Amino acid sequence: MLNEELLLSISPEKRAREYVQTCEGLLNPNLFKVTHIPTTIEVSDVDDIPQSLVKLTTVYLYRALNFKADHEDVFAIPLQVADENSDDPDIPISKGWRDKANEFLFQIKGLDDQSIVAAIRLTGFHSYYPDEEITLDKLIVGDKSVANIRQLVSRMAEFGSSVGLKHDPSEFVSIHWIRSVRILIPGVYSHFLDGDTFWKLTVFSPGEVLSKEETLELLIYYMFLSRARQFSNWFSKVTKLGIFDARTNNTFVVNLSDISQDVLKIVADQVIVFNK
Structure with missing residues (x-):
């Protein structure tokens, strides 16, 4: 029979959506510096799949x-x-x-x-x-989504090459050794390192803006992975968290030093609930 605590475990994405945050959120999106990256790769806002x-x-x-x-x-x-x-x-x-x-x-x-x-x-x-x-x-x-995804992948590749992304997310193995009461990560699929920044690569829906759920999810993944001893060398130089949106070609970056210790403690003790 599964441990009763394990039955409560959900993904970081779902936990970030379900955890009740204040209006500004635990990790306020306004703390993130927004930078638009010029590109000649055109992307449409019209898709025919979800x-x-x-x-x-x-x-x-x-x-x-x-x-x-x-x-x-x-x-x-x-x-x-x-x-x-x-x-x-x-x-x-x-x-x-x-x-x-x-x-x-x-x-x-x-x-x-x-x-x-x-x-x-x-x-x-x-x-x-x-x-x-x-x-x-x-x-x-349909053809619209096929063409759009081709362009979005090209934008993502252009960004990845410019910042020097390292380590495919599949290299973040054995993350299940980091135990939490509330969260279980079956695998990492959209997070990368470039040296000093821990990135999430994504595609916003048309008109979508950076949300407190998105920033909390990013912080959860960072706190899990940086806690793992086998990744300590990779994360020792990380000073920033970032999100790249291929639809707008914008980056959103925050310095770890700008995140208060109170926020980190709340996320560790109440959102993630790391096992002692």
Whole structure:
């Protein structure tokens, strides 16, 4: 039987959404310095698939095409969801998930149309099919989203190259050794280092602005990873937290020294609740 405390554990993303914050939030978005990066890569605000899939697929494809990690490691979370739930009699929509996921993975070669469509369909296992109870054949991928994701990945690659991002998120292994009452991290998929900055790469929805939920989630991931002894050398030089949004091509950066000790204590003791 699972430990009762473990049953309370949820992802950092969900914890950041559910934790009740003040109006300004624990990590006020206004503390972040906003910088627009000029680019010639055009991106449309019109998509024909859910924004959650646009965001996740862009990050997954960027990683798959720009880091040395195996595609199986890059897409580990959706592959695991498909494998563990395939043909589950309690999940009628799960028929053939395992085989379909591996088929999609094999089709991902670059930024051609077939690769992008396959990446979108594979990424759907991350949360879309299970959360929305949508069957694979109900996800219609149109030309607008294929073209847009291609451009968003290119913007992400342009940014990553300019700041020198290191360590594919799949390298943050064994994070489950850091125990928490409230949070369980099954894997890291959108966070990177460039030396002195811990980044999250994302794609905002059209019109979306930086939120207190987004900044809290970033802080949660930083506090988890920097606490792990095996990553101490990587994080010893980190002095800033940052978010890059490929849709606006903006960066949002805050100095760790500008985050009060009171906030760090609240996040550690009340939001994350690290095991003593």
